[in-house]
Amino acid sequence: MPRTTETASFKFNHTMIRVKDPKVSLAFYQDILGMDLLSVKEFSDFTLYFLAFNHDGRGLSAEEKEKSRFAREGVLELTHNHGTESDPNFQGYASGNTEPGKGFGHIAITVDDVEKACERFEKLGVQFKKRPSDGKMRHIAFILDPDGYWIEIVPGVLDL
Amino acid sequence: MPRTTETASFKFNHTMIRVKDPKVSLAFYQDILGMDLLSVKEFSDFTLYFLAFNHDGRGLSAEEKEKSRFAREGVLELTHNHGTESDPNFQGYASGNTEPGKGFGHIAITVDDVEKACERFEKLGVQFKKRPSDGKMRHIAFILDPDGYWIEIVPGVLDL
Numbered sequence: 153m154p155r156t157t158e159t160a161s162f163k164f165n166h167t168m169i170r171v172k173d174p175k176v177s178l179a180f181y182q183d184i185l186g187m188d189l190l191s192v193k194e195f196s197d198f199t200l201y202f203l204a205f206n207h208d209g210r211g212l213s214a215e216e217k218e219k220s221r222f223a224r225e226g227v228l229e230l231t232h233n234h235g236t237e238s239d240p241n242f243q244g245y246a247s248g249n250t251e252p253g254k255g256f257g258h259i260a261i262t263v264d265d266v267e268k269a270c271e272r273f274e275k276l277g278v279q280f281k282k283r284p285s286d287g288k289m290r291h292i293a294f295i296l297d298p299d300g301y302w303i304e305i306v307p308g309v310l311d312l
Numbered sequence: 313m314p315r316t317t318e319t320a321s322f323k324f325n326h327t328m329i330r331v332k333d334p335k336v337s338l339a340f341y342q343d344i345l346g347m348d349l350l351s352v353k354e355f356s357d358f359t360l361y362f363l364a365f366n367h368d369g370r371g372l373s374a375e376e377k378e379k380s381r382f383a384r385e386g387v388l389e390l391t392h393n394h395g396t397e398s399d400p401n402f403q404g405y406a407s408g409n410t411e412p413g414k415g416f417g418h419i420a421i422t423v424d425d426v427e428k429a430c431e432r433f434e435k436l437g438v439q440f441k442k443r444p445s446d447g448k449m450r451h452i453a454f455i456l457d458p459d460g461y462w463i464e465i466v467p468g469v470l471d472l
Contacts, residue, residue, distance in 0.1 A: 158432055159346025161424035162365055164386035165466060167327045168417035186319025205323055205385075222422050222466045225365075226324040226385030231417060245415035248406070253413015255405035255461070257328035257391060262382050264321035272318055301415070306325060306382045 166202070166227035167259060169301055170245050173237035174201060176298045177230055184276050185261060185303075187228065190217040201230040228259070247300045258294070258302035266293060266307050273305075326362070326387035327419060329461055330405050333397035334361060336458045337390055344436050345421060345463075347388065350377040361390040388419070407460045418454070418462035426453060426467050433465075 171177040181187045181203050188206035192199065204220070204227045206212065212220070221227060236242045248256030263269040270284055270293050280286075281294035281302055293305040331337040341347045341363050348366035352359065364380070364387045366372065372380070381387060396402045408416030423429040430444055430453050440446075441454035441462055453465040 155342065155346040155348065158429075159365075160367060161422070161468060162346050162429075163422040163468065164347070164365055164388060164419065165422040165468075166420040166464075168420070168464075170415055170417060182315065186315040186322050187324070188315065205319075207320060219470055222420075222470055223468045227420075228324060229417075229420075246406070246408070246413040248408060248413070248416050253406040253408070253415065255330055255413065255459070256408050256416030257330060257389075259324065260326045260328070260382075260387075260389075262321070262323040262325040269318075269322075299415070304326075304328075308321060308323065308325075308383045310379060310382055 163223075163225050165222055165225060166229045168229040168231055169256075169259075169299070171230045171232055171299050172242060172244060173298070174199065174230060174232040175237070177201075177232075178203075180278075180298050181228065181230070184273065184278060188217075190227065191221045197234050199232045199234065201232070203228045203230070245299050245301075247302055249302060258304050260304035260306050262306050262308040264308055266291060266305055269293075269305055270295075323383075323385050325382055325385060326389045328389040328391055329416075329419075329459070331390045331392055331459050332402060332404060333458070334359065334390060334392040335397070337361075337392075338363075340438075340458050341388065341390070344433065344438060348377075350387065351381045357394050359392045359394070361392070363388045363390070405459050405461075407462060409462060418464050420464035420466050422466050422468040424468055426451060426465055429453075429465055430455075 187203040189203055191202040202221045246253035266284055273295055279296040281296055284290055284293045291307055295303045347363040349363055351362040362381045406413035426444055433455055439456040441456055444450055444453045451467055455463050457463055
């Protein structure tokens with residue numbers, strides 16, 4: 153049951169981050185993390201890419217993918233402002249975890265086996281902020297996406 | 313079907329943002345947006361609050377809520393660094409949408425009726441970045457959370 157009838161339809165649909173180079177970011181989110189591209193919206197000076205884990209959706213039509221863009225939870229929106237990928241003066245985006253610009257922290261991906269997932273990330277050349285063996289929190293890790301955003305890797309099943 | 317067997321278990325579990333005052337933020341995310349508090353993790357100098365839309369979950373036990381914290385998509389994690397709520401020198405967090413610190417953009421909530429949801433937000437005193445009637449994109453809105461993070465309000469059903 154919803155908290156109120158007025159919010160009964162509400163879903164946490166997506167999170168948007170800006171990326172410097174969509175080719176690099178799409179390769180990361182699709183090939184390394186395994187997300188599917190649901191939709192691409194091109195405008196004159198920017199393009200939006202919507203991704204989600206779509207494990208049951210191999211048979212989804214383009215229209216169904218497009219419809220699911222706003223209808224489901226767990227969608228990641230990447231905004232590419234055209235030109236940043238080849239601008240030598242572009243300073244890069246803030247991860248949100250250092251001053252100035254602290255606020256946003258990270259996104260998190262649930263995996264069945266953190267150790268195994270991290271071994272694969274390591275093989276694929278992914279940068280780590282914190283390996284499972286670093287620090288006290290041995291059951292989680294932090295990797296970096298191509299823009300330096302932090303991605304927490306968490307186990308789906310918790311030992312309570 | 314997953315893109316690869318290695319990523320078959322992956323889910324986009326949560327997004328973390330820092331908040332100045334958890335009382336204010338919890339009131340906003342619970343009472344105005346209608347999210348449920350799944351879990352609270354208190355550490356010596358910070359506390360983590362995990363929220364999600366839990367419309368079917370009124371009967372969930374505390375243990376089931378705790379387990380769902382990492383097992384589902386659409387979770388929002390609020391990090392409160394103790395003391396910011398009463399520190400007169402605290403400058404506030406960056407929304408990610410202005411320099412310096414540009415990077416993160418927003419989170420988005422899907423609703424069945426954007427107009428109706430926004431009328432309710434207006435009555436509840438929520439701040440708007442963009443009302444549905446502002447600008448060209450009449451089918452969406454942007455509200456601000458208590459820390460100034462942008463929250464896009466999008467319709468769950470798209471007219472394609």
